[in-house]
Amino acid sequence: MKTAFINTIILDPVSGIENKSSLLVENGVISKVGELTKDDLKDAKVYNLEGIYCVPGLMDMHVHLREPGREDEETIKTGCNSAAAGGFTSVLAMPDTKPIADNAEVLGFIRHKAQDHLVDVHLAGAVSFERKGTALAPLAELHEAGAVAFTDDEKAVKTASLLKNALEYAIMFDLPVIEHCEEESLGGGVANEGFLSTLLGLPPNPSVAEELIIVRDILISDYVGGKVHFSNISTKRAVEIIRSAKEKGSKITADTSPHYFSLTEEALKSYDTNLRVNPPLRSEEDLNAVIEGLRDGTIDCITSDHSPHAIEEKEMEFIYAPDGIVGLETELALTLTELVHKRKIPLSKIITLFAVNPRKILNLPVPQIKVGEKAELTLIDISQIWTVNIKDFKSKCKNSPFDKKLLTGKSVGVMNNSKLFYGGNYSGL
Amino acid sequence: MSLSSRHLIGLFGVPKDDIQNILDTAVTFREVLERPIKRVPTLQGKTIVNLFFESSTRTRISFELAQKRLSADVINFSASTSSTKKGETFKDTVRNIEAMKVDMIVVRHESSGVPQFLTRISKANIINAGDGRHEHPTQGLLDMFSIREKLGKLDGLKVCIIGDIAHSRVALSNIYGLKTMGAQVSLCGPPTMIPRGIEMLGVKIYHDINKAIAENDVLNILRIQLERDAGTTIPSLREYHNYFGVTSERLEKYNPNILILHPGPINRGVEISSEVADGPYQIILDQVTNGVAVRMAVLYLLGTMN
Numbered sequence: 001m002k003t004a005f006i007n008t009i010i011l012d013p014v015s016g017i018e019n020k021s022s023l024l025v026e027n028g029v030i031s032k033v034g035e036l037t038k039d040d041l042k043d044a045k046v047y048n049l050e051g052i053y054c055v056p057g058l059m060d061m062h063v064h065l066r067e068p069g070r071e072d073e074e075t076i077k078t079g080c081n082s083a084a085a086g087g088f089t090s091v092l093a094m095p096d097t098k099p100i101a102d103n104a105e106v107l108g109f110i111r112h113k114a115q116d117h118l119v120d121v122h123l124a125g126a127v128s129f130e131r132k133g134t135a136l137a138p139l140a141e142l143h144e145a146g147a148v149a150f151t152d153d154e155k156a157v158k159t160a161s162l163l164k165n166a167l168e169y170a171i172m173f174d175l176p177v178i179e180h181c182e183e184e185s186l187g188g189g190v191a192n193e194g195f196l197s198t199l200l201g202l203p204p205n206p207s208v209a210e211e212l213i214i215v216r217d218i219l220i221s222d223y224v225g226g227k228v229h230f231s232n233i234s235t236k237r238a239v240e241i242i243r244s245a246k247e248k249g250s251k252i253t254a255d256t257s258p259h260y261f262s263l264t265e266e267a268l269k270s271y272d273t274n275l276r277v278n279p280p281l282r283s284e285e286d287l288n289a290v291i292e293g294l295r296d297g298t299i300d301c302i303t304s305d306h307s308p309h310a311i312e313e314k315e316m317e318f319i320y321a322p323d324g325i326v327g328l329e330t331e332l333a334l335t336l337t338e339l340v341h342k343r344k345i346p347l348s349k350i351i352t353l354f355a356v357n358p359r360k361i362l363n364l365p366v367p368q369i370k371v372g373e374k375a376e377l378t379l380i381d382i383s384q385i386w387t388v389n390i391k392d393f394k395s396k397c398k399n400s401p402f403d404k405k406l407l408t409g410k411s412v413g414v415m416n417n418s419k420l421f422y423g424g425n426y427s428g429l
Numbered sequence: 430m431s432l433s434s435r436h437l438i439g440l441f442g443v444p445k446d447d448i449q450n451i452l453d454t455a456v457t458f459r460e461v462l463e464r465p466i467k468r469v470p471t472l473q474g475k476t477i478v479n480l481f482f483e484s485s486t487r488t489r490i491s492f493e494l495a496q497k498r499l500s501a502d503v504i505n506f507s508a509s510t511s512s513t514k515k516g517e518t519f520k521d522t523v524r525n526i527e528a529m530k531v532d533m534i535v536v537r538h539e540s541s542g543v544p545q546f547l548t549r550i551s552k553a554n555i556i557n558a559g560d561g562r563h564e565h566p567t568q569g570l571l572d573m574f575s576i577r578e579k580l581g582k583l584d585g586l587k588v589c590i591i592g593d594i595a596h597s598r599v600a601l602s603n604i605y606g607l608k609t610m611g612a613q614v615s616l617c618g619p620p621t622m623i624p625r626g627i628e629m630l631g632v633k634i635y636h637d638i639n640k641a642i643a644e645n646d647v648l649n650i651l652r653i654q655l656e657r658d659a660g661t662t663i664p665s666l667r668e669y670h671n672y673f674g675v676t677s678e679r680l681e682k683y684n685p686n687i688l689i690l691h692p693g694p695i696n697r698g699v700e701i702s703s704e705v706a707d708g709p710y711q712i713i714l715d716q717v718t719n720g721v722a723v724r725m726a727v728l729y730l731l732g733t734m735n
């Protein structure tokens with residue numbers, strides 16, 4: 001089976017290619033890049049991608065797929081469909097399932113459920129047994145079962161001693177610990193502590209709760225030599241701390257999420273529970289610092305922290321509603337709108353953030369657009385103007401604060417594992 | 430003259446004319462409350478639901494009395510949210526309320542933002558009887574009413590609110606209302622009880638209670654939450670009383686003419702000493718009666734708008 005993408009713009013940040021070209025895929029492998037002959041196009045399914053970018057498949061290294069345990073909110077299949085619709089060919093599934101992914105059986109179950117999909121599901125194992133923060137989870141067993149990172153996500157690793165042990169142990173596999181940055185004894189509040197949390201009367205969550213974990217982890221990582229990845233960076237000070245630690249050679253990496261560069265705490269005036277995220281939405285100053293962190297490489301990648309929640313769980317009082325938003329299907333579009341169009345960050349930089357850096361952090365191969373490589377591709381129309389409609393989400397849940405938002409740019413298709421998702425449909429190659 | 434909004438969610442942004450109107454109307458109702466027959470037919474045929482998700486006998490009784498004095502039909506709905514069923518009760522209740530044809534809803538909830546949420550899903554007039562640590566507008570109004578009744582004005586007065594401002598729903602309503610009416614507002618308490626950024630509202634902060642007493646005309650004392658505060662925001666109740674308690678010694682030494690308010694219920698020997706609570710400075714019991722009059726005024730003005 002042959003597929004031809006003609007008149008596309010190939011953009012591959014690894015090889016530095018950005019030019020108008022065409023691409024031939026045979027049996028899921030790139031067989032030709034460049035002008036295609038009549039012979040090449042014979043029997044091929046041809047897609048004319050005038051003005052559409054063809055880039056290495058994007059990865060989101062922080063998603064909650066909810067299966068096993070909360071299949072009413074998301075399944076591995078619907079989560080993967082959501083990823084494909086958002087332009088992603090690869091995700092890292094967080095271990096906070098029920099049961100928790102702190103053993104090989106659960107990882108095996110997820111792996112089994114995820115096989116045959118266009119989207120690759122990579123696995124993160126828990127750092128601690130049952131994510132309780134007391135005893136280490138069987139990290140070697142998790143590694144052998146395919147875990148590419150360890151995390152107690154939704155909580156930081158509970159104690160300094162547990163983190164030290166986890167980082168030391170993880171050196172054997174050269175895998176990172178991914179941190180949700182929130183010091184438990186200071187966190188728990190639902191709005192960024194400041195004038196706005198005071199005005200709205202919402203329990204405050206201070207920025208220092210985030211920064212404290214980052215400082216703790218940098219010190220322990222420096223001391224031990226293990227790798228730490230900070231997820232959902234949201235404060236100015238956090239960006240500064242990470243920047244200076246990286247300059248000094250700390251083995252740390254970081255990501256942020258689109259809501260931290262497209263919304264501020266001001267939005268909470270509506271008390272819309274879809275705005276409850278953790279860390280909480282911060283100030284304008286923080287938002288600008290996060291964008292600068294992305295621009296100068298302090299922040300390595302963008303993740304959605306895709307967190308589907310059932311309507312009945314989000315439709316409640318602000319202080320009781322769970323944190324998190326459905327993110328996979330707005331993530332790329334928000335990034336293109338806010339960073340490429342408004343802040344003039346080059347598209348090639350954005351593709352590096354999405355396609356290259358997460359895989360480097362997780363020691364995964366980076367897809368490349370060249371002959372002989374597996375065809376793992378995302379097709380992006382950077383100028384299409386469209387309106388988000390939560391009813392169109394492939395995710396089972398609709399908890400998004402971006403409903404009805406006008407965005408510029410989106411993914412129009414993805415290809416991976418000999419499958420193509422284009423125009424809302426899957427087809428085999 | 431009618432109010433500029435059909436709900437009372439908070440005193441934030443409420444214009445001076447509206448507050449003036451409510452306070453003046455409350456004067457009339459205060460007179461009604463002194464009559465042998467205290468009932469007026471003003472809200473006959475109107476149905477009001479008191480939706481209390483958090484128990485507060487005093488506030489509910491005050492509203493209920495105000496509603497009955499105005500001849501409204503009253504439905505009391507108390508739903509204490511148990512920790513296991515948080516949220517469930519709220520949603521089911523709200524669905525029921527939507528189906529009911531009620532004219533006004535008085536709501537109290539431990540989560541900020543619930544009254545505002547109700548304005549989006551119900552056609553009724555919504556009155557906030559306290560949400561989270563956000564606002565408690567009728568308490569703010571009755572405090573202003575009580576001060577004005579005693580001192581004859583609000584404009585130019587110096588009012589200090591003392592206590593756990595961070596967890597208070599009374600403080601913000603007082604700050605907004607009093608400032609709109611031309612008073613100068615200050616806060617007093619240990620820094621752990623002063624919420625971040627509140628000075629941006631243009632309020633002075635004291636950590637020295639003697640100074641606060643000396644420099645103000647009115648002291649509004651907030652109740653200390655015994656279970657929550659001791660050992661966290663303050664080392665102990667004893668230390669709080671020693672450093673921030675309002676005692677007759679302090680009042681005599683620094684400002685014998687100061688007026689004392691307390692939204693109640695009081696903790697004797699903690700934020701206020703017994704002598705002060707029972708002494709000549711305070712208007713605590715007046716506040717209770719005034720509360721009914723002010724709530725009648727709010728119910729009347731909102732209930733007869735259209």
Ligand SMILES: [Zn+2]
Nearest residue numbers: 094153154305
């Ligand atoms: Zn997460």
